[in-house]
Amino acid sequence: MTPILYSFRRCPYAIRARLALAASGVQVELREILLRDKPTAFLATSPSGTVPCLVTGDGVIDESLDIMLWALRQHDPEGWLKMPQTGYDWIARNDGPFKYALDRVKYTTRYPKDDSATHLADACAHLSTLDATLDEWLFDRPTLADYAMLPFIRQFAFIDKPWFDAQDWPRLHGWLARFLASDRFAKVMTKAPVWAEGDAPRLFP
Secondary structure, three states: OOOOOEEEEOOHHHHEEEEEEEEOOOOOOEEOOOOOEOHHHHHHHHOOOOOEEEEEEEEEOOOOHHHHHHHHOOOOOOOOOOOOOOHHHHHHHHHHHHHHHHHHHHHHHHHHOOOOOOOHHHHHHHHHHHHHHOOOOOOOOHHHHHHHHHHHHHHHHOOOOHHHOOOHHHHHHHHHHHOOOHHHHHHHHHOEEEOOOOOOEEOOO
């Protein structure tokens, strides 16, 4: 069977899953859904009810990083998996403390008891460290770590883009700008019609 990917275009977790699938060339059936109106077939499939969710012949993969690894372990023509262990450490920091802070800066109404200024300071400290570490990429060429993190840096940047652009993070700004201007990003962000039961399969990439 062709694996099925349930996705939502703007979700950073779904973006990074599509990035790895596009880089690997492993083809899936893309089912774009609306998070405010989740289809029954998706809810019956996803243990968490969140995107991305990949249905394979061997079972369901419900975590975006696991989807990236699944695709790249089948075919990794650009060597994304050939990175130091510190790349996985950066991903863990991105997915843990940074995303925790990001959510509390972006979605203040969801976390009324949290001090958004404290979380903004935490996010900025993380980004300052990342800026000091980056050259053109995190390592000497693009790897899984870059593409696992970039969708979340994008999400943070667009909370207040003029403010973000004014911060003294020159390498971080260049890294993100190259990503946003890339053909790869454009291709994974192509708008797809919302999937409905009975639709003809839409293949990706």
